[in-house]
Amino acid sequence: MKRTQHITLGLLAGMALAFTSGCRSQRRDCVDESGRITGDQNCQMVEQRRNSGYTGSLPYYHYLYGGSSGGHIGDTVVNGNPGPGGGWGGESSSGVGRGGFGGTGSGGHGGSGGE
Amino acid sequence: MQRHATTPRADWKQKVEKVGLVFHTLDGDSGAYWDESAYYEFTSAEVDRLEAATEKLQEMCLAAGQFIIDHNRWSDLKIPVEAIAAIKKTWNDEPPALYGRFDLAYDGKQIKLLEYNADTPTALLEAAVVQWYWLQDCFPKADQWNSIHEKLIAKWKDLKDYVSEPVSFGYVETVEDEFTIGYLRDTAEQAGIKTQALKMLDIGYDVKTFTFVDLENKPIKTMFKLYPWEWMLKEKFGARALDFMDKVQWIEPIWKMMFSNKGLLAILWEMYPRHELLLPAYFDGPREMRDYVRKPLLGREGANVQVFRNGEKEQSYGPYGEEGFVYQALAPIPCCDGNYPVLGSWMIADQGAAGMGIRESETIITNNRSHFVPHLFR
Numbered sequence: 001m002k003r004t005q006h007i008t009l010g011l012l013a014g015m016a017l018a019f020t021s022g023c024r025s026q027r028r029d030c031v032d033e034s035g036r037i038t039g040d041q042n043c044q045m046v047e048q049r050r051n052s053g054y055t056g057s058l059p060y061y062h063y064l065y066g067g068s069s070g071g072h073i074g075d076t077v078v079n080g081n082p083g084p085g086g087g088w089g090g091e092s093s094s095g096v097g098r099g100g101f102g103g104t105g106s107g108g109h110g111g112s113g114g115e
Numbered sequence: 116m117q118r119h120a121t122t123p124r125a126d127w128k129q130k131v132e133k134v135g136l137v138f139h140t141l142d143g144d145s146g147a148y149w150d151e152s153a154y155y156e157f158t159s160a161e162v163d164r165l166e167a168a169t170e171k172l173q174e175m176c177l178a179a180g181q182f183i184i185d186h187n188r189w190s191d192l193k194i195p196v197e198a199i200a201a202i203k204k205t206w207n208d209e210p211p212a213l214y215g216r217f218d219l220a221y222d223g224k225q226i227k228l229l230e231y232n233a234d235t236p237t238a239l240l241e242a243a244v245v246q247w248y249w250l251q252d253c254f255p256k257a258d259q260w261n262s263i264h265e266k267l268i269a270k271w272k273d274l275k276d277y278v279s280e281p282v283s284f285g286y287v288e289t290v291e292d293e294f295t296i297g298y299l300r301d302t303a304e305q306a307g308i309k310t311q312a313l314k315m316l317d318i319g320y321d322v323k324t325f326t327f328v329d330l331e332n333k334p335i336k337t338m339f340k341l342y343p344w345e346w347m348l349k350e351k352f353g354a355r356a357l358d359f360m361d362k363v364q365w366i367e368p369i370w371k372m373m374f375s376n377k378g379l380l381a382i383l384w385e386m387y388p389r390h391e392l393l394l395p396a397y398f399d400g401p402r403e404m405r406d407y408v409r410k411p412l413l414g415r416e417g418a419n420v421q422v423f424r425n426g427e428k429e430q431s432y433g434p435y436g437e438e439g440f441v442y443q444a445l446a447p448i449p450c451c452d453g454n455y456p457v458l459g460s461w462m463i464a465d466q467g468a469a470g471m472g473i474r475e476s477e478t479i480i481t482n483n484r485s486h487f488v489p490h491l492f493r
Contacts, residue, residue, distance in 0.1 A: 009135065009301055012300075015135065047316070094332060105315065112291055113292055114292055
């Protein structure tokens, strides 16, 4: 016998249940300066240029976490947060910067970090 | 090895979703990613051979790692100079490592190494869990080469005293990666380790303390990442990861850059010429080969591969290749009912060869449109 005798799933089963019942973890939308949903590629472009050291002015696209909207391009996100935990400020006064990893997978190659 | 057509379970989508495979269907009109309309059957003797081959390949790769270091083969692999010290140090210190997946060609006679995905292998949940449940439902009296789940838990138990909790699990925000990470966290938690998920984009760097931090600005001390080192090193925090390598246990460790590089295939052929598990492979061109494959050193998911066969060329497209290529003889992949199967043989660190998952494609190039097909043996 070469197979696992018994498989029990805990955390994963909960994730699957949440996913299939529509209760996924917090949603994230890329929005413009008016809070209207645009394509993810706009935020990815901004992040990529920042990550590459570009310091000039960039279009004002950013992510909003949570909130409510119709979920379509052009819809306005109401009560979204700039950070997943209720808001971070990028290079904040606390001295913590984010977004320094993950840009390639999110943008340049369009997806999974696995293969 | 035989491919059999069979009837999928009537409620297969609900069944695979229940155990985490919510990404069971490909985008567009490409059909099911999880494909139980067929399965592969092996004999016990075949599985014994595949298991022994996997163990042997791991032994050879470990020797190749030492060879790369001893002979300074960094430029052949296009490994950046600034990463070399960290690779050497982690190779010698042996920080925690978890797993890898050998992709093998098998035609019923020869077993040949296609490549080693040692840094960020996926198709794990499918191999470890989903096909196990399929077997319980459809062929409960048959066996399956698959102890991946229990070996992952056993490995995390071994690591429990060496990691810092919570162990962060970094991922890119795709459903596949989110659920692969979810599965790995599940195995770690079943071993008694506290975990947290963290998007790679959400990793913070504290410029006052020179530490990587989580969303609560707490230091990250152990970080499993489903994100390749070659990408990390090109990004804004890459240099910081190298500068402060001793502050974070990265799983997989950075020495895996030597294995998750197609240049390893040419190194292995140089060390073990004409070994029965290897295909001829070279850095400098196809040499005497007429039928061969040109693979980018750092290519992923079958992108930018060129196949030269009988004087004709097939190719796939993508963003890779500027780093250079390796030229490998065309493998003896059989065509089974119009499908080309590639065997993904899992190795769990210190636990040994652990099981197999099979992806099949309608072309000889396995890519991210391939289908996962379950297996059994009798």
